[in-house]
Amino acid sequence: MLMYGWMKWVEIAPQRYDWAVTVMTFGRLDHIKERIANEVRAGDHVLDIGCGTGTLAVRCLRKSAYVTGIDSSKYMIEQTQRHASEAGLADRLVVVQDSVTQLRKHFGDGSFDLIVSTMVLGEFPREYLSYVMRDCRALLRPGGRLIIADEVLPDRLLTRIFYAIGLGLLWIPNFLLLRRPLFPIADLPGVIRAGGFQIKSIESWAASSFKMVSAESPILDAATPGMVP
Amino acid sequence: MMTRIKDLGWELFHIFFRHFNFPCKLGLINVGTPGENSPVFLSGNYTLTVQRVLRKLRGIDCYLLVANSRGSNVWCAAGMNEFSEYDVIDAINVANLGNLVKHRRIIAPVYSAPGVDISAVKRETGFNIKWGPTHLDDLPRFIAAGFKRTNDMFQVKFGLQDRLEQAVSTAWCYTMTIALIGLVWPIFFFTVSGLIFFVYLFGFTLYPLFPEERHWRRTLTITALLTTAMALWALWSGWATADFLLWEGVLVAVCLLMAMDCCGSTPLHKSTIKHWLLNGDYNSHFSPVIDPSLCINCVQCILVCPCDVFAARRDAENTVVVVKPDRCEECLACFKQCPTDAIFNRSGEVKGDVKSIPNLEVLAARDWSHLKSEDRWIGAATGLRGGLPIVLEGRTTNAPTVPPRRAASESAATSLIEIGQ
Ligand SMILES: C[S@@+](CC[C@H](N)C(=O)[O-])C[C@H]1O[C@@H](n2cnc3c(N)ncnc32)[C@H](O)[C@@H]1O
Ligand code: SF4
Ligand code: SF4
Numbered sequence: 001m002l003m004y005g006w007m008k009w010v011e012i013a014p015q016r017y018d019w020a021v022t023v024m025t026f027g028r029l030d031h032i033k034e035r036i037a038n039e040v041r042a043g044d045h046v047l048d049i050g051c052g053t054g055t056l057a058v059r060c061l062r063k064s065a066y067v068t069g070i071d072s073s074k075y076m077i078e079q080t081q082r083h084a085s086e087a088g089l090a091d092r093l094v095v096v097q098d099s100v101t102q103l104r105k106h107f108g109d110g111s112f113d114l115i116v117s118t119m120v121l122g123e124f125p126r127e128y129l130s131y132v133m134r135d136c137r138a139l140l141r142p143g144g145r146l147i148i149a150d151e152v153l154p155d156r157l158l159t160r161i162f163y164a165i166g167l168g169l170l171w172i173p174n175f176l177l178l179r180r181p182l183f184p185i186a187d188l189p190g191v192i193r194a195g196g197f198q199i200k201s202i203e204s205w206a207a208s209s210f211k212m213v214s215a216e217s218p219i220l221d222a223a224t225p226g227m228v229p
Numbered sequence: 230m231m232t233r234i235k236d237l238g239w240e241l242f243h244i245f246f247r248h249f250n251f252p253c254k255l256g257l258i259n260v261g262t263p264g265e266n267s268p269v270f271l272s273g274n275y276t277l278t279v280q281r282v283l284r285k286l287r288g289i290d291c292y293l294l295v296a297n298s299r300g301s302n303v304w305c306a307a308g309m310n311e312f313s314e315y316d317v318i319d320a321i322n323v324a325n326l327g328n329l330v331k332h333r334r335i336i337a338p339v340y341s342a343p344g345v346d347i348s349a350v351k352r353e354t355g356f357n358i359k360w361g362p363t364h365l366d367d368l369p370r371f372i373a374a375g376f377k378r379t380n381d382m383f384q385v386k387f388g389l390q391d392r393l394e395q396a397v398s399t400a401w402c403y404t405m406t407i408a409l410i411g412l413v414w415p416i417f418f419f420t421v422s423g424l425i426f427f428v429y430l431f432g433f434t435l436y437p438l439f440p441e442e443r444h445w446r447r448t449l450t451i452t453a454l455l456t457t458a459m460a461l462w463a464l465w466s467g468w469a470t471a472d473f474l475l476w477e478g479v480l481v482a483v484c485l486l487m488a489m490d491c492c493g494s495t496p497l498h499k500s501t502i503k504h505w506l507l508n509g510d511y512n513s514h515f516s517p518v519i520d521p522s523l524c525i526n527c528v529q530c531i532l533v534c535p536c537d538v539f540a541a542r543r544d545a546e547n548t549v550v551v552v553k554p555d556r557c558e559e560c561l562a563c564f565k566q567c568p569t570d571a572i573f574n575r576s577g578e579v580k581g582d583v584k585s586i587p588n589l590e591v592l593a594a595r596d597w598s599h600l601k602s603e604d605r606w607i608g609a610a611t612g613l614r615g616g617l618p619i620v621l622e623g624r625t626t627n628a629p630t631v632p633p634r635r636a637a638s639e640s641a642a643t644s645l646i647e648i649g650q
Contacts, residue, residue, distance in 0.1 A: 072313070072315040073310070074587055098315070099315035099316075100319065101318065101319045101322040101323055102353065105353070123297075124255070124297075125254060125255050125256065127255075127256055127323050128255065128319065128323050131322065131323045
């Protein structure tokens with residue numbers, strides 16, 4: 001009976017995503033999405049990796065960008081589309097249902113000015129992230145930007161210990177609400193830098209357990225194509 | 230010795246916390262010293278499964294590809310859209326498997342079939358998914374047989390060990406839930422917890438001895454047995470009537486809890502609480518029937534069904550038919566895998582909680598009135614040929630060829646658990 005209720009709860013979880021995310025991040029995420037959208041310039045081609053219900057994508061559309069959302073969940077893709085249509089902005093939105101390691105199957109090199117992703121990549125281990133970063137580097141035009149916001153492992157040992165305790169306490173609500181095991185990344189900026197980006201800014205929240213990293217794809221001279229080694 | 234103790238400690242820990250997810254690291258694990266021709270096995274990233282598989286693979290040079298099942302066991306995850314073709318594709322991409330091995334074959338737990346669309350994996354990565362044995366314990370035999378499933382490796386079993394683990398992990402969840410009562414009323418808490426453990430262990434250990442759940446028969450039998458035992462004990466030790474009534478109430482509540490757990494503790498389970506309350510059985514909503522004009526005879530449905538629902542026709546025609554629809558436990562693996570949507574649904578309904586199949590509700594509600602004549606295969610005699618169940622045509626009768634529903638398949642999904650590799 002308990003298990004059944006629990007399953008039901010999970011089953012309807014996607015519909016509760018938006019508020020579940022808001023609750024789990026104490027409202028921080030909405031603020032961060034607003035900040036990210038402020039970086040968008042009119043006419044930019046933006047890729048939102050793991051677009052979810054489209055809250056960030058719609059914000060970017062409002063800034064007159066062309067937005068491509070990719071997400072592996074059909075339900076989420078439909079939500080993004082629905083929200084964009086409701087805002088009357090669906091004509092500048094493209095959605096793709098596929099996974100994060102498949103980016104280069106869909107988009108050509110240098111096809112985006114900005115790549116954003118919030119609360120998606122934190123689930124993946126370092127090798128996956130490096131893979132995605134390499135792809136992002138190829139997909140961004142030289143001088144293009146990458147903004148990633150996610151849960152990370154805090155910088156200092158002592159905070160890490162407190163964080164581990166907090167995570168332990170949050171584990172059950174997180175599990176019930178989001179269905180997303182948290183694997184906070186250690187050294188997110190390092191992974192991004194290793195992908196060939198120049199870090200522009202790093203901002204931290206909640207005792208450095210949540211970071212927003214803004215990076216730029218370096219402008220290469222004509223001799224080197226925009227490819228990654 | 231130390232590893233043995235460590236293994237045992239982990240096993241125990243995981244038995245108690247079976248209903249929680251314990252993710253382990255994703256990626257490719259080298260078992261022994263694999264090379265470019267070594268076999269590749271797939272697993273989800275549930276810690277216990279990976280540990281068990283690695284133990285089974287000891288001494289074999291191979292790769293184990295651990296893909297993201299969100300820390301849950303594969304069967305659960307696949308049924309809840311938490312382990313899909315995308316997770317397998319990601320794992321293949323990141324491991325750069327295509328360059329690592331020469332062949333293009335991955336042996337996957339058949340329990341991933343409700344979630345992993347093998348044609349998508351093939352299209353995106355070039356790798357063919359081949360289904361392994363249903364039970365992880367059969368892996369060594371599967372390998373020894375030249376990566377073939379033998380006849381006994383298809384059906385889901387719900388053996389004593391699975392049942393005990395299921396009983397303990399579920400009872401443990403309930404005792405944790407009522408733990409707060411222990412702070413104010415410890416004696417009551419400990420007695421109730423003891424009772425929960427006892428009822429679950431009793432019910433699950435003796436599972437095959439109880440009658441099948443038809444008109445609440447099993448639940449009533451168990452409740453009556455335990456009530457009688459308690460009444461005798463109460464008489465023997467001279468309980469006050471009020472005490473007896475209190476504990477009888479608790480006992481009935483726990484028995485009810487167990488009955489309802491049997492219908493919904495997993496997303497793959499065959500029934501809903503509502504169905505059980507109204508009908509007194511655990512039959513699934515989904516009831517497959519195949520359209521022979523759409524079936525291309527790929528036999529995927531036979532390969533992925535853990536309940537022996539399908540059989541192939543090999544005499545007058547080469548198609549697959551449904552012979553034992555009442556055994557179905559609605560895992561929807563066949564529905565997910567059928568490349569031509571040839572499988573229709575007699576009931577028009579699904580439980581509605583497997584979400585990795587696009588348009589599930591629409592497909593499951595399609596009109597099947599043109600397939601009424603396909604019911605003639607229900608109960609047909611079957612035999613095994615090369616591991617595949619074949620309809621023995623000409624011997625189709627209404628004779629009692631359908632073996633009594635095995636308790637095992639009836640609530641196999643309760644054991645989603647570890648048999649789900
Ligand atoms: C926590 S939500 C975040 C959604 C949105 N970015 C936001 O911040 O509100 C994570 C999203 O990532 C998607 N996702 C998870 N794994 C993915 C994968 N391997 N490929 C693509 N999308 C994935 C999920 O479907 C989900 O929509
Ligand atoms: S999976 Fe579909 S096409 Fe293949 S044998 Fe079964 S019913 Fe026929
Ligand atoms: S027939 Fe039922 S049990 Fe067999 S694969 Fe299909 S849904 Fe699962």
